[in-house]
Amino acid sequence: MSKVIALAGKGGVGKSTIATQLIRMLSRDGIVLAIDADPNSNLPEKLGMEIAGTIGEIRNEMVEDPDKIPKGMSKHEFTYQSVRGLVTESDKIDLLVMGRPEGAGCYCFTNNILKECFSDLIPKYDFTVIDNEAGMEHLSRKVIPIVDVLILVSDPTVIGVRTASRLMTLSKEVGISVKRTVLVINNTTEVSETLMKEAGTAGFTNVVTIPHDDAIAKAAMETAELSIPEDSEFGRSVRSLISVL
Secondary structure: OOEEEEEEOOOOOOHHHHHHHHHHHHOOOOOEEEEEEOOOOOHHHHHOOOOOOOHHHHHHHHHHOHHHOOOOOOHHHHHHHHHHHHOEEOOOEEEEEOOOOOOOOOOHHHHHHHHHHHHHHHHHOOEEEEEEOOOOHHHHOOOOOOEEEEEEEEOOOHHHHHHHHHHHHHHHHOOOOEEEEEEEEEEEOOOOHHHHHHHHHOOOOOEEEEEOOHHHHHHHHHOOOOOOOOOOHHHHHHHHHHHHO
């Protein structure tokens, strides 16, 4: 069975950067399904992978033009085949971009089909890494099944940690099935006792800090693709994060 790891956090905290490094490192140990579930999708660029389209586009087309489904094929079969056709494959990393529905129309039936699709697809991989928006829409709609580890990413501020705490509360309120939650305080210049105390007060028992690394900013000035050496400060910190997942 695939180990399902989901990341969430407010914009600008480095969530997708951490997700990219996690995906690259986990691919050393098995086959990874990377799912970009953030509307501000940049995981494909960071991984250096091209995509054919998004699941959101499929949902929109089915709602707007039901006749798009070939005669003799059920909506279930059409959705399943369409989703599988969107998977961008490489040797150790496969990528799927969720996108989001737009406009009027009910997406409940399609979401139920997607849930069945992911229930079949995810177990075929050693790891599944999901890069979510802060609202965790696709998790809260139960499109993606049980999450083994939810990583909440914060910047090194008290407000950031409190935001992560609210996201943890949100995950419980909407009924997301999470086995473990880890707080990652990213881009730190020092380990702040105040932040660690704040994290403890918020109920986080697993906290990992990732130090600021100039190599990330330098790499971003050269290319959209993220390729940070594993022996960099950032690389070593993500490796430490993997050890507690």
